[in-house]
Amino acid sequence: MAFFASKKYDAVVCGAGPAGLMAACTLGRMTAGARRILLLDKKEPWKEPIFCAEAVSRDRLSALWPVDPSFVRGPLSGIYFTSPKRYRAEFYSKDCGLILDRARFHRSISDGCAAAGVECHYDALIKKLERTGDRWQLSVMAGGQTEQISAAVVIDATGPGCRLTRSIECLQGIESGDADLEPAIFAVAEGIEHSREHIELFFGSEFESGYGWIFPRDGVEVNIGFVLGKDAVHQGSLRQKLLDFIARDYPQAKVKAVYGGMIACTGANAKPFAKGGLFKAGDAASCVNPISRSGIVESLLCGKIVAESVKDWLDADSQANRERAEAKALARWMESLGKSHVQLARAKDVFNSISDKQFDRAAKRLSAMPREKQTLFRIFFNVLWACPSLIWKMRSFLH
Ligand SMILES: Cc1cc2nc3c(=O)[nH]c(=O)nc-3n(C[C@H](O)[C@H](O)[C@H](O)COP(=O)(O)OP(=O)(O)OC[C@H]3O[C@@H](n4cnc5c(N)ncnc54)[C@H](O)[C@@H]3O)c2cc1C
Incomplete structure (x- = not known):
């Protein structure tokens, strides 16, 4: 008996982390049953352990997915910045973030995928992806056997490392997602x-x-x-x-x-992340914030943007319009977070050059201040104050 409902799909989403789940759900909702969409992962998205510290900004998450107490471990109201000698500055902001239960969070989006008509399989290892003619061919180990399916569009959301797509020749020049x-x-x-x-x-x-x-x-x-x-x-x-x-x-x-x-942490190099009907999303597209290393909300946003471009791609009536849809994915990502990631990536070297002494000096000054005065701006200013050489170095990325 065939494992998949079809041999031919309009879009196959590879990987059911935040990027793939969001991409599949968005695409399912936008196409409302008019397209065959398949979501594959080698494991159930809610299977523990999930390698993550699970912190997100409440505002940024709720702009992308309704926050439900069932997948929240607890609210966050601040950050302690602790120096090598353990001086501690506190940034306080009531209810600024959340610690998620990512396994349950994934299940919530997966339910959204199923409700949107996406065919989901979470015991499907994608072994090979190759271009044949104008379609993508996938070899998938599922149900104890290897199945062959094809797709007009593939979304690679398989996370860091990008093993699936990094050696595909026709993808040269697009974000490889395997560096840094x-x-x-x-x-x-x-x-x-x-x-x-x-x-x-x-x-x-x-x-x-x-x-x-x-x-x-x-x-x-x-x-x-x-x-x-x-x-x-x-x-x-x-x-x-x-x-x-x-x-x-x-x-x-x-x-x-x-x-x-x-x-x-390839850190935002503005390389295209779509070509020939292959789109990358999330960690596979290096969407992680280069300094905080947060990637949950970033992957959700990237997955959503990519799905919207894939919808345009599938609806396009010419090669030129398909290429336009591919270019739009990067343009929209750069507008939303990509540009700021490029700036942060440049600032990263400067940040990494702060010495232990300078961290201690800044944190000691800040820790003596009342909590309400420890705004993010003051924390930033005090780090600069403790390391004047940074002001000079920072000119390069402020311009
Ligand atoms: C230790 C650690 C702590 C972190 N803490 C935070 C944090 O607190 N906050 C935050 O915002 N970010 C954090 N991150 C980053 C965040 O976890 C990632 O950015 C995010 O998970 C990326 O989502 P994704 O969907 O792109 O990839 P992933 O979550 O990696 O999902 C990829 C999926 O693809 C599947 N897959 C891969 N290859 C195949 C294949 N061949 N066949 C089938 N399925 C496949 C995998 O099983 C997986 O489910 C942390 C990361 C690490 C490592």
């Missing part, structure tokens, strides 16, 4: 004193070209981890480095599990 992968690792742990409404970020050479973090989960457990720059030098394994950090700073902590992942 930054290693990230975290533990789920108990016994760490923390504020349930704050995330805490640790800066300094210990987390070279990246940062450490504690994100609350349910009031008892925390997500504690770090991301390092792609060229960061570290002795021993990342896992050991994390366990050493926890043992030194939180000797009472009980580590329940450790997970590692990669963050696609």
Whole structure:
């Protein structure tokens, strides 16, 4: 018996993370049953563990998907910026963010996909993708056998690394999504004193070209981890480095599990992310914020933009109009977040050059101020004040 409802689809979305789920749901809703749309992933999107600290801005999320308490672990009201000597500045803003339960969040969008008429399979490993004539051919391992299907359009939302599409010759020149992968690792742990409404970020050479973090989960457990720059030098394994950090700073902590992942921090180079009916979305299109490394809302937005362009592509009556639809995906992304990511990517080197001493000086000054005076502007100003050389370096990206 055939595993898929059809051998031929208008659009196949590869990967059911935030980017693929959002792309499939948007496309399903926009085409209202008039197109055959297939969403594939090798695992159920709600299957734990999900390699993520799960923090998002409430406003930016709710602009893209209705916030429902069923997939929220808790609200956030601020960020602690902590220096190497553990001076702590606090940015306070009531209800500014959310810690999601990403597994449940994915299920909510997946339900939206099914309701919009998208055919979803979450036990389907895409093994190969190739261009034949004017269609894309996919080899998919599903239901214990390899199936061949074809699509007019493919959305690659398979996350960082882009193994599926990086060696396809006709895609040369588009965003490869496989460079500048930054290693990230975290533990789920108990016994760490923390504020349930704050995330805490640790800066300094210990987390070279990246940062450490504690994100609350349910009031008892925390997500504690770090991301390092792609060229960061570290002795021993990342896992050991994390366990050493926890043992030194939180000797009472009980580590329940450790997970590692990669963050696609190619950082916005304005390369096209669509060609020949192949569109990339989310981490596969390097849409992660280059400094904060947040990628959930970014992937949702990118998935939505890509789906809207795919709809135009499918409706187009000429090759020129299809190419226009492909170009529009990048233009819309650049307008919404892409341009600011390019600026942040340039500022990243400057930020990475701040010394431990400079972080300590800035955080110490800020920590002496009352909380209501610790606005993001003051935090930024104080970091600059502690490192005058940055003002000079920053000229290059402010212009
Ligand atoms: C440790 C860590 C912490 C993070 N914390 C945060 C945070 O707090 N806030 C934030 O905003 N961002 C965070 N991020 C970034 C965020 O997780 C990603 O940017 C986001 O998940 C990207 O979504 P995506 O849909 O592009 O890709 P993914 O979420 O990676 O989804 C890709 C999907 O494709 C599937 N897939 C891949 N290959 C195949 C194949 N061949 N066949 C079938 N299926 C396939 C995978 O199974 C997966 O479900 C973090 C990342 C890491 C690594």
